[in-house]
Amino acid sequence: MDSELIPKGAKRCSFPFFATGLAIAGIVLLWGVYAMLLCWFKGLNQTNMNDNYGFALWIWADLAVIALGGGAFFTGLLRYIFGIDELKNIINFAVVIGFICYSSALLILAIDVGQPLRSWFIFWHANVHSMLTEVAFCLSLYFSVLTIEFIPLILENRKINKVPFFHHLGHNMHGIMAVFAATGAFLSFFHQGSLGGVSGVLYGRPFSFRHGLLIWPWTFFLFTWSAAAYGPCFTLLITKITEGITGKKLVKDNVVHLLAKISGWMITSYIIAKIIDTIYWAMVTAPSEGFTMMQFYSNNGFYGIWILFAEIVLGGIVPAAILIKKDWRENSKLLLLAIILAVIGICLNRWVMVLQTMAVPVMSFDTWALYFPSWQEIATTILPVAYGFILIAIAYRYLPVFPQEQELYIEK
Amino acid sequence: MKVDRRSFLGLGLGAVAGVTVSPLPWKLIDDVSIWTQNWPWTPVPPDGEVTYDNTVCTLCPGHCGISVRKINGRPVKIEGRKGYPINDGGVCLHGLSSLQYLYDPARVKQPLMKKGKVWEKISWKDAITLVTGKLAELRKKQSPDRLACITDTDKGTISGLFERFLKAFGSNNFYTISSMDKTWEKTFKMMHHSGSSPGFDLKNSDFILSFGCGFIEGWGSPVHNFKINSAWKENKAKFVQIEPRLSHTAAKADMWIPVKPGTDADLALGMCCEIISKDLYDTSYISGFTKGFNDFSNMVKKNYTPEKVSKTTGVPASKIKELALKFAKAKTPVAIAGKGRGYKAGSMKEFTAVHALNCLAGNINKKGGVWTMPFMEYGNWPAINMDSVASAGVSKPVIGESGSVAALFEKINASKKSPVDLLFVYQSNPCFTMHDVKAVEKAVEKIPFIVSFSSVMDETAEKADIILPSHMFLERYEDVPGAFGLVEEVTGLCVPVAGPVFNTKNPGDSILMIAKALKGSVASSFPWENYHACLEKITGDIWDKLSGDGYLRKDANLPYLRPDADFSFAAQNTESVKMEGSEGSFPLILVPVDNMRLFSGVFASSPFAVKTVSDTIIKKRDILVELNPVTAKKIGLSHGDYAMIATPKGTAKVKVHIFEGIMPGVVGMDEGLGHTAENIFIKDKGVNVNELVGPVIDTGSGLDAAWGIRAKLSKV
Amino acid sequence: MTKEQNKRKKHVFGMVIDLDKCTGCGSCMVACMSENNVPFREDESDKKRSITWMRVYKLTNGKSFPDTEICYLPRPCMHCGGHGDHGHSPCVSVCPVNATRYGYDTGIVSQIYTRCFGCRYCMAACPYHARYFNWWDPKWPGEMEKYLSPNVSPRMRGVVEKCSFCYQRYQAARDKALYEGRDEIEENEYQTACTEACPAGAITFGDLNNPDHMVYKMVQPDPHHTRKPLNPKAFRLLERLETNPKVYYISEREWVRKAGDNYIKGEWEKLNKNHGKSDE
Numbered sequence A: 001m002d003s004e005l006i007p008k009g010a011k012r013c014s015f016p017f018f019a020t021g022l023a024i025a026g027i028v029l030l031w032g033v034y035a036m037l038l039c040w041f042k043g044l045n046q047t048n049m050n051d052n053y054g055f056a057l058w059i060w061a062d063l064a065v066i067a068l069g070g071g072a073f074f075t076g077l078l079r080y081i082f083g084i085d086e087l088k089n090i091i092n093f094a095v096v097i098g099f100i101c102y103s104s105a106l107l108i109l110a111i112d113v114g115q116p117l118r119s120w121f122i123f124w125h126a127n128v129h130s131m132l133t134e135v136a137f138c139l140s141l142y143f144s145v146l147t148i149e150f151i152p153l154i155l156e157n158r159k160i161n162k163v164p165f166f167h168h169l170g171h172n173m174h175g176i177m178a179v180f181a182a183t184g185a186f187l188s189f190f191h192q193g194s195l196g197g198v199s200g201v202l203y204g205r206p207f208s209f210r211h212g213l214l215i216w217p218w219t220f221f222l223f224t225w226s227a228a229a230y231g232p233c234f235t236l237l238i239t240k241i242t243e244g245i246t247g248k249k250l251v252k253d254n255v256v257h258l259l260a261k262i263s264g265w266m267i268t269s270y271i272i273a274k275i276i277d278t279i280y281w282a283m284v285t286a287p288s289e290g291f292t293m294m295q296f297y298s299n300n301g302f303y304g305i306w307i308l309f310a311e312i313v314l315g316g317i318v319p320a321a322i323l324i325k326k327d328w329r330e331n332s333k334l335l336l337l338a339i340i341l342a343v344i345g346i347c348l349n350r351w352v353m354v355l356q357t358m359a360v361p362v363m364s365f366d367t368w369a370l371y372f373p374s375w376q377e378i379a380t381t382i383l384p385v386a387y388g389f390i391l392i393a394i395a396y397r398y399l400p401v402f403p404q405e406q407e408l409y410i411e412k
Numbered sequence B: 001m002k003v004d005r006r007s008f009l010g011l012g013l014g015a016v017a018g019v020t021v022s023p024l025p026w027k028l029i030d031d032v033s034i035w036t037q038n039w040p041w042t043p044v045p046p047d048g049e050v051t052y053d054n055t056v057c058t059l060c061p062g063h064c065g066i067s068v069r070k071i072n073g074r075p076v077k078i079e080g081r082k083g084y085p086i087n088d089g090g091v092c093l094h095g096l097s098s099l100q101y102l103y104d105p106a107r108v109k110q111p112l113m114k115k116g117k118v119w120e121k122i123s124w125k126d127a128i129t130l131v132t133g134k135l136a137e138l139r140k141k142q143s144p145d146r147l148a149c150i151t152d153t154d155k156g157t158i159s160g161l162f163e164r165f166l167k168a169f170g171s172n173n174f175y176t177i178s179s180m181d182k183t184w185e186k187t188f189k190m191m192h193h194s195g196s197s198p199g200f201d202l203k204n205s206d207f208i209l210s211f212g213c214g215f216i217e218g219w220g221s222p223v224h225n226f227k228i229n230s231a232w233k234e235n236k237a238k239f240v241q242i243e244p245r246l247s248h249t250a251a252k253a254d255m256w257i258p259v260k261p262g263t264d265a266d267l268a269l270g271m272c273c274e275i276i277s278k279d280l281y282d283t284s285y286i287s288g289f290t291k292g293f294n295d296f297s298n299m300v301k302k303n304y305t306p307e308k309v310s311k312t313t314g315v316p317a318s319k320i321k322e323l324a325l326k327f328a329k330a331k332t333p334v335a336i337a338g339k340g341r342g343y344k345a346g347s348m349k350e351f352t353a354v355h356a357l358n359c360l361a362g363n364i365n366k367k368g369g370v371w372t373m374p375f376m377e378y379g380n381w382p383a384i385n386m387d388s389v390a391s392a393g394v395s396k397p398v399i400g401e402s403g404s405v406a407a408l409f410e411k412i413n414a415s416k417k418s419p420v421d422l423l424f425v426y427q428s429n430p431c432f433t434m435h436d437v438k439a440v441e442k443a444v445e446k447i448p449f450i451v452s453f454s455s456v457m458d459e460t461a462e463k464a465d466i467i468l469p470s471h472m473f474l475e476r477y478e479d480v481p482g483a484f485g486l487v488e489e490v491t492g493l494c495v496p497v498a499g500p501v502f503n504t505k506n507p508g509d510s511i512l513m514i515a516k517a518l519k520g521s522v523a524s525s526f527p528w529e530n531y532h533a534c535l536e537k538i539t540g541d542i543w544d545k546l547s548g549d550g551y552l553r554k555d556a557n558l559p560y561l562r563p564d565a566d567f568s569f570a571a572q573n574t575e576s577v578k579m580e581g582s583e584g585s586f587p588l589i590l591v592p593v594d595n596m597r598l599f600s601g602v603f604a605s606s607p608f609a610v611k612t613v614s615d616t617i618i619k620k621r622d623i624l625v626e627l628n629p630v631t632a633k634k635i636g637l638s639h640g641d642y643a644m645i646a647t648p649k650g651t652a653k654v655k656v657h658i659f660e661g662i663m664p665g666v667v668g669m670d671e672g673l674g675h676t677a678e679n680i681f682i683k684d685k686g687v688n689v690n691e692l693v694g695p696v697i698d699t700g701s702g703l704d705a706a707w708g709i710r711a712k713l714s715k716v
Numbered sequence C: 001m002t003k004e005q006n007k008r009k010k011h012v013f014g015m016v017i018d019l020d021k022c023t024g025c026g027s028c029m030v031a032c033m034s035e036n037n038v039p040f041r042e043d044e045s046d047k048k049r050s051i052t053w054m055r056v057y058k059l060t061n062g063k064s065f066p067d068t069e070i071c072y073l074p075r076p077c078m079h080c081g082g083h084g085d086h087g088h089s090p091c092v093s094v095c096p097v098n099a100t101r102y103g104y105d106t107g108i109v110s111q112i113y114t115r116c117f118g119c120r121y122c123m124a125a126c127p128y129h130a131r132y133f134n135w136w137d138p139k140w141p142g143e144m145e146k147y148l149s150p151n152v153s154p155r156m157r158g159v160v161e162k163c164s165f166c167y168q169r170y171q172a173a174r175d176k177a178l179y180e181g182r183d184e185i186e187e188n189e190y191q192t193a194c195t196e197a198c199p200a201g202a203i204t205f206g207d208l209n210n211p212d213h214m215v216y217k218m219v220q221p222d223p224h225h226t227r228k229p230l231n232p233k234a235f236r237l238l239e240r241l242e243t244n245p246k247v248y249y250i251s252e253r254e255w256v257r258k259a260g261d262n263y264i265k266g267e268w269e270k271l272n273k274n275h276g277k278s279d280e
């Protein structure tokens, strides 16, 4: 039915099967869209956020998704700037994932603000001291870059590519992609960082406040570093999931192992920095403000010291160890475990930096604020997942996302 | 032109580019944000000229002077009136919310008559005709005494008109809601002279001993007292609070003495014993001005040694002795009584014991002490024309022995047919504020015809047959006699500063209309054209000053009565007011708690006031009761748990608030919640504690002096 | 001389609250609501979604019966001067659209409702929970809309609001002075609604930059150390975070002063000894 659109020689499931899959995801998507419309038309009272929890579930989702989407900029950086050629076999997919992550992040922000129709004030009335201003600028610019990186891939669709204009457009864009990859990496560095800055500059919140370099708190650098370190794991995880769903091997092991190895070393270096940061914070920063570290992890029903352990050890040291050791990383089960742990680890980090920051009492007579999201929040947070699933399915079906697919397929 | 794919594309792109560079999208984006800044459903209050009008707040007995800010004649803000003798600029949260009362959606907007179960609108003319018809019937049947009237106070000309109407009509059954004022007046009647009431010179006192008075919860004149409390902090006066629970007042006190509930009288008498035994009392005053001292002295020495009292009260004997010494040694000590806000009557035994302390200190009619003030009189009321029906009617005794509202309802419930055929209810809400609400409702339902003069649809108005709605205080003239317990006489004047917003009348005018419609001697007893004319006449020579300044203050040389005191009643050692219920089945003690932020009187709290109430008191629709962690642990309850509270009078579902500051074994429950009348901001929030507490008649005064009840809490 | 005069022109408005006088009566809360057109809803028992520019906290000393003590602590916006008192208040520095600004001539932190796009970053930044979001469209039932004051615009849904030190009153006082040809406003000409209403006289308001004003005399702000109070009985909330609030508290009770900030075990005792202040 849609065989003309499918890349030449590629084997795809039947259209009705594909359509059914899309429809199921579409229902979830519509549920999310309904929740989104509720938030827009009835206001944010539809959420369970409150004056203590001004940043909640979907801001966490936003930060997490951007960190995970970090695979795009970092793989791009490695591929185009450092010229690690093998990575060309996964860069398309990294870009698709990045595109999904960033478009989701922007959508979430558009739902999150109380006055979405005034969002453009952030550009027009920009306060240069605000980390959020930096985030907004970098995020929208980088999203443009990702779109530009995504377009040629779309143009490669068999049918579209037949149109000479698109064919040439695509070709010319290819030619300058390195420039965009470099711009993207630069922008990413800042917006990943500024997201870290968002909570790191809050000097009224001893839990997340950090000293730093010039105008940037340490979390600025830690966020960039961690996104670069953990993002590729997410690219690999989604690749594995795609491979699982399609029942096909799509990326060759050497590519996977290469990316895994790079990621492993990045996580190792990051987690060392993170541990140093945590120790300095626990021993110097927090006490200077009258807090002991354990105050942040006691007297409440959820945030125990386990969360710090889970983030640093289970989500950091363990995957790092697996990924940097050749035998382990090349054991497919351990590899899968490592990338899953890593993804959880980075999500926990973002969770802690947003949600625990809001929950910790600061005034001595204040109490912990715990919160549970409303269904509208959950639906709008799942919305990007459904959207991502659909976009990946379509991209995989119609675009030459995985350059090695055919080769592997023929080999079989 | 041939439109091929290429040119089509070009055109498309061109169009996109064209639109983007054109001002259109930018203009639209801008417009859309401007629209969000001017949403038509977000009000824009009209601006105009600013003026201020002064009047007096009568929401509570505090009677503060207030100032109303207006924009083009539209009231927008209430402020305290600077320089007003009672509150000098300060104002409480309820007074500040007055404009919410003015525009309250729960207001009765025009006369209403009940047809079956629904309210029907009726014109003022028809309403008056209907009420007069019913009244005329009573007189025709020679039973004018079957008319009764309940109001909040007997002071001022509006209440005066109601009382006068009943007399002229032929009924003695004029009731006012009993509060601590009545117990104090009775105490003064017993110990000093009839016709005197207390004036506490608290501001100049250096040692204040409060037996459970909610000085910071709204006792007496709230704002006035808050100011005094601050003055104490500055001049280092000592304030001692005796109470089983760490109330706001106890929290502000210099010393908090937790005492077992209901044993205040014992503590006071224990102190008397110590003062007398150690010869610490003012001998010149005791020998020169008092009667019955020897009997009293013997009585306390026999029954109230600090050691004995220590057992009943839970206060160590050493502490009692220390307190007695401090009180006696203070330059200008004062002891006060009246639990919480003082909206309920108290025990005569307790009040006389407390006042005995004042007498022992010899601090009567002295600076910083207690003054015997004559009742304030300024009304030049002409004689009432009594026809034979009226004279016969008033010769009958008042229904209910003590003449209290509680006694009236008890009588009605005890009779097969209600002795009252027609009831006027003005500025009172007995179906909410009185103990054992269920019994009160039963009595009210037995009364064949009820005329309510309420401004709002409250619990009692809902049970009426006809409502002749009154202006609320911001809309009307009214003279406001001084607040209870002050050492100076301040008469304020309420003037209309707004509205009337709805089709309501000054209650004085409503009564005049009824009187005139009745014709004959009743009509001729009310010779004034309207209420305003009546007010001017009755206030007479003070009217000019009153209407000019908005108030009249009589200070310094008031004609105080001689300070003679009589200890005979106190020496009788009457029974204490016991609480209902047996310890076996009800191991705990429930005490109502007054809270400044919740109105517990006639008015339901305003939306603003409710907003200030902590979530440890109301959470959604649930009320939380205070419980010491020790008590809670025994029952297996923790903070936020649901529990059933049961008393001999009823049960209710509550939530638990763990509070270290309440005595183990005691349960605290806020007054002023559990309204059932239609008012979206307060209806069905929590439980009315008056449903759980029943009346207990004090033998000394005949008034309901219940201060709590036995209770049981269980997990649900 | 002129330098001194110039200095005088710059106001640093601030508030001193005597916690020993405060009775927790709630007048300040309602005075603020009625002055500033603060909306209300049917159920306001979710205190984390209830707009109260002025909120009275209840503190306890944590001891059990009968040694329990309570203190009420009214909390308006602190109008923080931020690190070094340079005007980079926690909230101001983070607002991406400049919807909340530091007034360098008054020390007042403003809030521009029509600019705010409701990102709530400022709320996350404020450790005092002084900022409130309009989760709902404000509604005044029946005729209640009629009592709204034209001096403070009612806010729309989706924006943040907070105590403004009743800025409209400052504007009115300034306009009046200007009209009467005066350069300066008098201390009593600009007083906030909560200050005026407080029945206990617990709140004092004025210019911390003017030694003649009561607030200055009460706390003796140290001009060389970001206006830290020199009066040992005075303190600011979370002084150690260097938010530099302009709201000061006074109490004779040591445990109350201690509750004003966070201290690691033993730290307070040491600090307090150094100040030579341990009166209980």
Ligand SMILES: Nc1nc2c(c(=O)[nH]1)N[C@H]1C(S)=C(S)[C@@H](COP(=O)(O)OP(=O)(O)OC[C@H]3O[C@@H](n4cnc5c(=O)[nH]c(N)nc54)[C@H](O)[C@@H]3O)O[C@H]1N2
Residues within 6 Å of the ligand: A167, A168, A170, A171, A172, A174
């Ligand atoms: N096997 C294989 N096939 C591929 C790819 C692959 O990697 N392997 N890559 C794919 C990708 S990504 C791309 S981009 C394409 C690239 O493949 P092509 O699109 O074929 O690119 P070129 O081979 O560079 O040819 C572009 C031609 O356009 C001419 N040209 C330059 N400017 C203009 C102009 O303004 N007008 C006109 N009319 N002509 C002009 C140039 O002279 C040049 O000859 O190939 C795709 N096909």
Ligand SMILES: Nc1nc2c(c(=O)[nH]1)N[C@H]1C(S)=C(S)[C@@H](COP(=O)(O)OP(=O)(O)OC[C@H]3O[C@@H](n4cnc5c(=O)[nH]c(N)nc54)[C@H](O)[C@@H]3O)O[C@H]1N2
Residues within 6 Å of the ligand: A007, A008, A009, A010, A088, A089, A091, A092, A152, A170, A171, A172, A173, A174, A175, A176, A177, A178, A399, A400, A401, A402, A403, A404, A405, A406, A407
């Ligand atoms: N050094 C250098 N860098 C460049 C460029 C350059 O020319 N030189 N060109 C730039 C441009 S224009 C582009 S678009 C990018 C391209 O970057 P890549 O996406 O890395 O593209 P190619 O390296 O051309 O590899 C195309 C791959 O597509 C696979 N393939 C072919 N047909 C199919 C199919 O039907 N399905 C799937 N899944 N795979 C298929 C082939 O196996 C081949 O490996 O590189 C950019 N970077």
Ligand code: SF4
Residues within 6 Å of the ligand: B057, B058, B059, B060, B061, B062, B063, B064, B091, B092, B093, B094, B095, B096, B221, B222, B223
């Ligand atoms: S204390 Fe009473 S009289 Fe005074 S303002 Fe409050 S409600 Fe009105």
Ligand code: SF4
Residues within 6 Å of the ligand: C021, C022, C023, C024, C025, C026, C027, C028, C029, C056, C072, C074, C197, C198, C199, C200, C201, C202, C203
């Ligand atoms: S009005 Fe005054 S006394 Fe009452 S709570 Fe506020 S600051 Fe305290």
Ligand code: SF4
Residues within 6 Å of the ligand: A204, C076, C077, C078, C079, C080, C089, C090, C091, C092, C109, C125, C126, C127, C128, C129, C130, C131, C162, C243
């Ligand atoms: S108290 Fe909060 S809102 Fe007010 S200035 Fe300080 S940080 Fe900003």
Ligand code: SF4
Residues within 6 Å of the ligand: C094, C095, C096, C097, C098, C099, C100, C115, C116, C117, C118, C119, C120, C121, C122, C123, C159, C160
């Ligand atoms: S919520 Fe409004 S004021 Fe606060 S940071 Fe965002 S835009 Fe600024």
Ligand code: SF4
Residues within 6 Å of the ligand: C031, C032, C033, C035, C036, C053, C054, C076, C077, C162, C163, C164, C165, C166, C192, C193, C194, C195
């Ligand atoms: S200063 Fe004004 S705005 Fe601030 S809390 Fe007081 S009354 Fe409200």
Ligand SMILES: [Mo]
Residues within 6 Å of the ligand: A152, A170, A171, A172, A173, A174, A175
């Ligand atoms: Mo390309």
